[in-house]
Amino acid sequence: MSVDYKSTVFLPRADSFPMRARLPQREPETLRAWEDMDLFAKVREVSEGREKYILHDGPPYANGHLHMGHALNKILKDVINRGMQMLGYDAHYVPGWDCHGLPIEWKVEEGYRAQGRDKDKVPVTEFRRECREFADKWIGIQIEEFKRLGVLGNWEKPYTTMSYDAEAQIVRELGKFLVGGGLYRGARPVLWSVAEKTALADAEVEYHDHTSHTIWVRFPVVQAGAPALDGARILIWTTTPWTIPGNRAVAFSPNSTYVVIQVKAAGENDLVVPGERLAVAKDLLEQVAHDAKLTDYEVVAELSAAELEGTVCAHPLRGQGYEFDVPVLPGDFVTMEQGTGFVHVGPGHGTDDWLLARKHGLEIPENVDDDSVFRDNVPLFAGTRIYKPDGKEGDANARIIEVLKGAGALMQQGRQRHSYPHSWRSKAPLIHRVTPQWFISMDTNGLRDKALAAIDETDFYPPAGKARLRSMIETRPDWCVSRQRWWGVPLPLFVDRKTGEPLRDPAVIERIAQAFEQEGGDAWFDSDPKRFLGDDYDPADYEQVRDIVEVWFDSGSTHAFVLEARPELKWPASLYLEGSDQHRGWFHTSLLESAGTRGRAPFDGVLTHGFVLDAKGHKMSKSLGNVIAPQDVMSEKGADILRLWVVASDYSEDLRIGEEILRYQVDAYRRLRNTLRYLIGNLADFAGEERLPESEMPELERWVLHRMAELDSVVREGCRRYDYMTIYRELYHFCAVDLSAFYFDVRKDSLYCDRPDSTRRRACRTVLDKLFDCLTAWLAPITCFTAEEAWWARGGGPEESVHLRTFPEVPAGWRDAGLQAKWDKVRRVRRVVTGALELERAEKRIGSSLQAHPTVHIADSELAEAVADVDLAEICITSAVTVSGEPAPAGAFTLDDVPGVAVVPELAEGSKCQRCWQVLPDVGRDAAAPDTCGRCADAVKHLGVAVG
Known part of the structure; x- marks a missing residue:
């Protein structure tokens, strides 16, 4: 009578977590599930009462589909927020958008030009309405694209610089500089766009070759x-x-x-x-x-x-x-x-010259006038033009x-080709021209010194950002905050017609702000000036300024109408995070605005990332045909692949992306997924009563616990230092090398073939359960979709989402440096054995390592001591091993980097067990389980499947 031994083997069951990820199909399903359960709200519920961690969102611009730079930025923010949330903070994330300014105004004007319409004949408020609608449309589109990246945030209530409450607060913030005497009107050279007829901020300027x-x-x-x-x-x-x-x-x-x-x-x-x-x-x-x-x-x-x-x-x-x-x-x-x-x-044509x-x-x-035409009072050259509106000479x-x-x-x-300032929007060359503009003084009220002191109190990641921002503040001229456009927050100023001085009345500023809260900035253009001036001033005595506030003041004020205005947030922010160009942009203006109004920075830390380049290190551009869109990557490979790419890169430098780089991340993802699948498959039906106390575990399991304790420290410290590249590298090595290539490989036989009540199998399954608990949490900030899928595949425990958890507490007692040193030596010996067996397989002298019985000659006393009490056959996955202290014979297999170890491969003696496939002398001795070894016969009888 034969026995179906296959039915007695505990093969992994992982149907709920298939090997083939199908991320482009599964991730949208996960997103819908998160929306159905309102995951963001649930995270807020479990976070109530915790210390707040607030990463304040630097607002992207609402004028087009997301590019890879957006993906890098928002993924990195999401990874950090999720990591801090799992550290036990309340990481409430409010996304935001920059909505005012030239890029949107330019797009609306392009539509006019295509229709043959004259912008100057369109009522101001009608034009502003079209700009608002344009921004609103793209905000809706970008929200869905950001969600697809796996970014968790308050998408139902984001902030925008064009909301009425934001425009009102921007007025109040500018009013603080006005009333304090720091805001003044002066004529000085600014970079002027002839094409757009406005002054530009440094952050709106890019440099191109020009003859x-x-x-x-x-x-x-x-x-x-x-x-x-x-x-x-x-x-x-x-x-x-x-x-x-x-x-x-x-x-x-x-x-x-x-x-x-x-x-x-x-x-x-x-x-x-x-x-x-x-x-x-x-x-x-x-x-x-x-x-x-x-x-x-x-x-x-x-x-x-x-x-x-x-x-x-x-x-x-x-x-x-x-x-x-x-x-x-x-x-x-x-x-x-x-x-x-x-x-x-x-x-009139340069800052150094002006000074x-x-x-x-x-x-x-x-x-020179707004059109770059020489004025009538200029001898010889009146009426000549420097640049035409299209940027030509x-x-x-x-x-x-x-x-x-x-x-x-x-x-x-002669002629010279050199780097020259251009508008980042129209791409037209700029000129320096002196114009009357409104400036915030860097020195009148000590703004420069306050900003420099605030920099010294801020943590920078990487640290070099501190010196860069400091050098910019040390040398920057006064801040030009006026623009000659229509779409933005109106500059809320009245100028005395006799003295030329602005009206510095807090009551007037507050009336303007309250009107903006009700009607937005359009109220400035639609209202009688008397509405703002009140009964104390005669409108005939004042000129109403028609400029708008430069958009960098808008975004520099977000801390005031977001962080301070929302009780679920806090001021100052824990972190500001943007690309390195924002040293002269958002970091810069937020610092100046806050230092000028509150005496310190609106952030405790600043993190900068590099730009995204193609695989060859070139800037992406449509003309070069090297643009990789995040939407395309997600539809083909999945968002978790993009998220892996972000954390696997040194994001303090410029990042490269290309098909080969993404293929590498796909392979890395597959290894991580297979690790989770191994855990899920081998934990089927795992019950609490099966757990084994750490004190009763074999050394190998205690070594895994030690490695988990080490990793727990790496993960926690990495989250606090925003060093996810180290976290990823250590987690990947742990999964691919320590687990898949070693521990899982060694313990597979025990998991499949030991009796279910055996100490070894119970210990292994207990460790696998702890591994699953930790790995799903450690990977959740990075591969947010896959960690959730794995969590749900095991039923999810008492929580409904892995993202409602915090990192598991890992006992300090798991650490054992001596155990680590010992098993490092054991693994060195194992490498020589497996190297010898690989050669035997290549020569077709054996088919499986279980057919082998190698003799291992160990001349190194430390290595010999390390393996003395270890079942080396189990560790090397052979049927037997003989350890010898005798000198190795000539021709024995060695590895140069493991001196003192030599291996002589031989065939194992005995018969092949039809259940575990080991070649052992005791196969067939138990009639109740013929063709099995003693260990398997015992297991079969325990399971009640034995013959007779």
Whole structure:
């Protein structure tokens, strides 16, 4: 009578957690289940009373589908929030959106242009309504795309900068600077977009290669600071010929040496006059001679910087409407990198120039209007244009070069391709032009010092972010907060027509804010000024400002109308997290706004991540055809693959993504999933009474518990330090190497074939249960969908979601460093044995390692001691092992990195057990279970399946 031994083997049952993940199909099902149970609300319920952890969302812009940078940002935020939640905090996440500003206004204008409509003929409030509708549409789309990434947040009640309460609070925040005297109107150079007719913030500017005119221009000396300069001409070089009409000074380096040369001959340059004397920097003389094609010249004098002081030049177009003197002044911004060592100073066209002119009381001309056209009062060039609205060059440069040449002032001209500021929206080149704008002073009320002190009190991840932000604050000019557009929070200012001073009345500001709370910013355009001014002021005495607030002030104020306004949150935030470009954007303006109004930063920590590049390290662009959209990855591979990619990368640097990189993450995911599947399959019908106390467990199980205790520390510390790359690396190694390739491999035989009441099997199943409990929690912040699927596959326990849990408490007593050291040595010996058996299989001398009975020669006493009380046959998955202290025979298998161990593979003696497949001498001795070994015969009889 035969026995069906297969039915007595405890094979894993994991139908509820299939090997094939099918993430693109399963993840949406999980999302629907989360929505049905209102997971976010349940998480809030279980978190009640906990310490708050608030990661404040830096608002993305509501104007298009999400790109991979959005995916990186929001996944990283979600991973951190879920990790802090499972650490035991209340991590309430409120997502938000930036809604005002140029990108949306530009999109609406594009629609007008396509319809042949004139924006200027559309009522302001109608245009603003279309902008609001545009933003609202994209917020709805982006919410669904963010949810698909697995991001858990308060999607029912996000914040937006265009909500009425937000616009009202922005007014109040700006009012604090106004009433405190920090807000003022001034004329100074700003980066101006001709295409968009507005000033731009630094964060709205990007740099692209651009070809500019270059000119070398002579400035005749009319008052010499040193005798050698009498009759000489100072030579300047510039890439912006159009700024020459605005010249009011020449700057030199106070730390350099200068020379006066006499020109004897010039090659092909017929603009050079033989015998003329030119002043240039000594370090740049050879370069100047090469550029100007001077074939013969003589240095007639060498001058220190001090000898240049007191020198005055004439404007190169003197006699044609430019009758003023041009002083020669020291300037720290003058470098010896290129040019002539002298810099022409146009105070209306550059911050350094403006500051130098202010310091010396020079005129600051306003030569250029909003369209980059020279005003009527500019001699020779009135009506000429620098750039056309489409970004192409106008006629101003050519005209100025022509006039300079005719006046004998031009010595050379050329072209140079260099990095030049462009609008990030229209991609058109920008100009520096002086315009009346509203500024927040960096120094009037000590804003700079307050911000720098706040930086010192903030934790930065990575730490280098602190120095970067500090250097920006140390050198930044006053904050320009006005824009000449329509879509945004109106600048809530009334200006006294007689004094030009803004009205600094808190009551007026509050009336404006209350009106905005009811009707939004449109109230500014729809209301009689009397509504805001009240009975104390006559509207006839005041000009109502029609500018809007720059959008970076909007987003810099989010802490006020989100963190402070919502009782479920807290101020300051625990963390601000954005891309590294936000050192000059959201981090920067949030710091300034909060430091100026509250005396500290609105955050305790700042984390920055890099940009997403393609697999070759190139920036993604449609023109290059290298864009990878997160929607495509999710529809093909799943969101958990993207989430793995995020945590597997060093997100403090730029991240690369491509098909091969994603395939690697798919493979890594498969290993993690198979680990969970092994646990689920081998824990079928596991009951509490089967548990075994740690004190009764074999060493191998206690070693696994030790590793779990180590990992628990890694996970907890990594969550606190936002170091998920280390968490992922350690978890992956644990699953792939410690568990799958070792512990699971070793214990598979016990799980399948031992009696269910055996100590070894009970210990293993107890450990597997603890592993499942920990791994599902440790992986939940990272692979949020898969951890949930695994949790549900075992019934989920008393909770309805793995995300309602906290990390399991791991007893400190599980740690055993001595055990770790011992099993490290055991595994080293095992590597030599398995290496020898792999060679035997390759040579087809054995088919399975269970056919082997290797002799292991161990000359290393420490290794011999480590394996002395270990069943090495079980550990090496052979039917028997002989450990010998005798010298190994020639030809024994060795590994170079495990000295002192040699293996001689031999065949095991006995017959093959038809139940466990081990080759053992005692197979067939028990008639009740023929063809089985003693261990299996006992198990079969215990199960009541034996013969007879």
